[in-house]
Amino acid sequence: MDTTNKLPLEMVYHWETAKKDVRYMTQPVGDGQVVEYTWGRAVEEARRMASYLKSLDLPEKSRIGLISKNCAHWIMTDWAIWMAGHVSVPLYPTLNADTVNYILNHAECDVLFVGKLDDWEMMKPGVPESVRCISYPLSPPNDFETWDDIIRQHAPLAGESHRAADELATIVYTSGSTGRPKGVMLSFGNMAFAATGGIQTLGVGANERMLSYLPLAHVFERTFVELGSLYAGFELYFAESLDTFVKDLQRAQPTLFLSVPRLWVKFQHGVLQKLPKQKLDRLLKVPVLNRLIKKKILKGLGLDKVKLAGSGSAPLSHDVLDWYRNLGLELLEGYGMSENFAYSHMNKPGRTRTGYVGEPLPGVEVRISEEGEVLVKSPATMMGYYKDEEKTREAFTEDGFLRTGDKGEIDELGRLKLTGRIKEIFKTSKGKYIAPAPIENRLMSHDAIEMVCVSGANQTQPHALVMLGEETRPKLADEAFRKELEDSFKALIQEVNRTVDPHEQLAFITVVSDEWSIENSFLTPTLKLKRNVVEDAYQSKVDSWYAQKQPVIWQ
Template sequence: MTELQQEQSPLARLYHWETQAAQDVHFVQPVGQGKVEEITWQQAMDQARRVAAYLLSLDLPPRSQIALLGKNSAHWLISDWAIWMAGHVSVPLYPTLNADTVGYILEHSEARVLMLGKLDDWDAMKPGVPSDMPVIRLPLSPQTEGQSWEDIVAQTAPLSGQPDRDLDELATIVYTSGSTGRPKGVMQSFRSFQVCALRMAEQFEVFGVGAVSPNDRMLSYLPLAHVAERLVVGNNSNYFGMQVFFAESLDTFLTDLQRARPTIFFSVPRLWTKFHLGVCDKLPLKKQKILFNIPLLGKKLKRKVLEGLGLAEVRMAVTGAAPLPPAIIDWYRGLGLELLEAYGMSENMAYSHFTRPGQARTGYVGHANPGVECRIDAQTGEVLVKSPGQMMGYYKNPEATAQSYTEDGYFKTGDMGELDDQGRLRITGRVKDLFKTSKGKYVAPVPIENKMGAHPRIEVICVCGENQPQTHGLVLLSEDTRNELASGALERKTVEDDLLAHMERVNSSLDPHEQMAFLVFVREPWTIENGLLTPTMKIKRNVIEQTYEPMVAQWSQSNQRAIWEAQ
């Protein structure tokens, strides 16, 4: 290991901040009743050293897997550090999994210990945990069996020195969200953490975004078990020392956001859409277009909107994980928030493509990041990527690993796309999402969903139609629209007219075989808990299709253009 690499490994960066910024507050953690705990670098590293020493006392085999299950918190990240310092491998689990999937991941990963954090429904997950598995209970965790973090910290002397890890060692196994079946364990090395941080910092400098620094603030609320939050929040805080705030709950989210006043904000399309819908409910788009164009007043109103969202101090706003309708991207950019699209996946440490400031093209996820090579398969249209953050492979699945690469080492993303003359990438759908109508025509549903999803009354839509004469849309109405309907403040006829007119506008832009014949307004919301969304809030297309498939024939034969799912 070279001296340069030693200085820039994830653990070496932690030791840097431990000595150079010891008294600086690094984490701000809500602890209930509106109170927060501020944790300095010195305090965080002291706890990490004590927990690492405790893990070493367990005499586990070197490089054992240690599972980490919990919602985002300061101690989630401190646990990750402790696992690494003790010479082991972290295995994060989404805090919304069912017991079956929890059990599968713990068994498949060969986890030796479970570090248990804050959870909403531990009782539903606990049956998936082997009764003989040692448990370490983090602060804010549910009351259950196991050793408490507080006792470990109080009774264990801190690990001394600066134990480090070789960059090519396995650092973590990140399990995919399982949108198409059993999750796969993506093996990532310490080098992926290092190279992605340094290359991204290089890109920010070159394109004028400005380097991430201890002066930056982020709110961590997307699952840290997902590689994007782990990279954008966890890894950037390790390398560049930015301050990290955490959200307490969905009910307190706005308060948490306004406390953090983030300078960098990363979110997924579902939440960007919810923010947009919330503003449009209070100030309809027609009024916005008039008021925002009035000199001075328009500028003040836009600023007020961003302040209301807690985003007034954001200098870098990023969206990723799934497509966001272009109309919503343009809306944010119109407010003065240059929403930058990013594209990546667990298999390349979310390091693939990023929109360069001033070079955005709506509907495109940007240029390849430094060190990334991208091409489009000439026969299938699949996006092929070679990234410095490329995985070591799928854990215990060499066959799937081999099938995921071309002969010359490009990862098969499973996404279809195209490159423009400037090298910007547009994702046009998933290879597996393509379906064929009964007329023998192939349909890519994602572009249609993007167009339909731009309407403020639509929270999310799934376009279906395999083996049917024509496509149709399953629509989950926005929360505000559902509430208005339930209270009687809004009539179904108004919603139907509005969205059927929108459907016709979208249909006019599509080829005949792609055009939707009808819309179905679904009764129950699609959530992570009922299995219709992944933990990263993407639709589980196959599950949604299976759920509604028994009704499709009846809907098609009804010859209605607007259908309300039966109560």
């Protein structure tokens, strides 16, 4: 069907009749069991919940919170909130109580849907007593009203609720690598434009299958999974847990698969643990084995049916990209922000260039400012920041382009290369500026390194902090292994330093013993490094590291 100018709720009502008895969502419920939702059942449950929300007599366009890992109820809740005339406010399922409290108060949420969560006891103190909570079937134990009871007790909301294109649909609070999260206001028109442009560009149809596991509270998953399935009419599967992830993947057999750099690296490390890189490279050179081995690896990852694989949220190193492409998985990097509903640039099949995030998507205008900042503009661009006119003004140029905060350059085919964050660029004591991202990407080529942070403001040369992969860390007790790893890091420094300008050459690598995680606030909920937190954690030791004059330091 032609989805041009169709808003999200119109698509919900379209599939309610066009695919009434067709399976839409498959939800694991434990012990290998699943519950299947047809389009008809999903829309009916959303209508019943909308009827209940209407019965609460909340002010028009009230903000309603939603905190849960991905599940079928997350998507039905979003629809129900819209049908009832309100605004959805998703919260990451990994937030601490303080941030939960800040968002619920800032958005003035009257109601909160509490879903599948690993650490509800830690979050619960952040929920104000005035907020009415509703529980999903997979929620942690609580005494809230339950989804199942509510939909049993309420008749479906009749008719079709219409919301205007310029109406506020959702407030997405940024994952915030610094400071308090900002509330990005997105309209139904923003969402519709991004979803339509995305599926048309990628040629996505109704026969696709996707596994939804990256947080739906983030625009990357919301645009291409929730809204993508709504506009193309394809099937969604959900993951039960990290332990069952490969099983969940194999059940879904996705044809489209999105992930973030840290997880692509983890998948690769998992393969290389079983089949070391040198051996794999050697086997792939044998013509009779080449296709067999590639197929076996992709099947083991649950990705053998994937025709389009995407990576976003942060840059992926060239080596990792090339490794997957060599296996026959054309991994396409894209680029977007919460502020434009993840709709900005994307590599297209057959037109990729390593190190570039691709061409502007249809309807996106882009230019580079005199300072080298990437500026973008499209109908997917946000309405502004909720309750923050000053930050909204700062986010735009006078002619309405969004300031991305990223530095970049454009090649002759219009493909964009990101060269670092404007705010991340630091100055050495010699007065030279360093953009850390390109150096970090080079270091990530080492298969023992999971995360890296290049730093060194006001020092003579930069240095790198690296966190090893979880497979590598336990082996450090073996002296021979540690010596071999140290030698490989010395070689890595020499290799990187040959490829960068003299002022960018690394003084040393420090291997940290800490694990950088969401729980200890080193990472955002989308697994991006909080650079300021990492730097602050080791600041007191930096001078002594430089004084050691060693290429590799074990912290």
